[in-house]
Amino acid sequence: MADDAVTTDELEEERTDGGERPQTHTIRLELQDKPGELLSALRPIADNGGNLLSIFHERGNLTPRGHIPVEVDVECPPDRFDTIVEALRDEGVNVIQAGAERFGEEMALLLVGDIVDTDLSDTLRRIESSTDATLADLSLSAPEGRDGASSARLRLATRTGRTDEVFAHVRDIAEEKDLDVIEPLLEVAE
CATH class of the missing domain: 3.30.70.260 (ACT domain)
Structure with missing residues (x-):
């Protein structure tokens, strides 16, 4: 056998430390x-x-x-x-x-109230502070600008089986900021 030949054992070692x-x-x-x-x-x-x-x-x-x-x-x-x-x-x-x-489930909800003046960035950051959810999509509607009520539709990706905990977390934040939560929103096929 030539010196530069590789044995099966040496090939196995190259795969990983544990042979995988x-x-x-x-x-x-x-x-x-x-x-x-x-x-x-x-x-x-x-x-x-x-x-x-x-x-x-x-x-x-x-x-x-x-x-x-x-x-x-x-x-x-x-x-x-x-x-x-x-x-x-x-x-x-x-x-x-x-x-x-991966986040295996998605949910959608609507926040209604003075979303802009209660600091939307802070609201989103606090929702994502839960390690069980991440913001997948956001739509904001403020037809009267800062002077009227606004709404934000959130689509959240959540860990499988954790949507109830995420909803509770969102409800707590919304209650503190005097926002209404409409949940869950069902996706409508077009």
């Missing part, structure tokens, strides 16, 4: 629009044994919080994936979806 083949994982991030943010988000992936396969950087789109959505496909052994996600969060990167941690 690398798998592809998708991580959805939300980044601020400032220089160096994307590079900072990619560093924890490389530092923890992830192989970058693709990046979909949606610079033309902004999330409701004004951040840029970025989808990253990485290849790594299953035993390293959680370490990568944890390292991203430790670096302050907002991880929206990570493998099996």
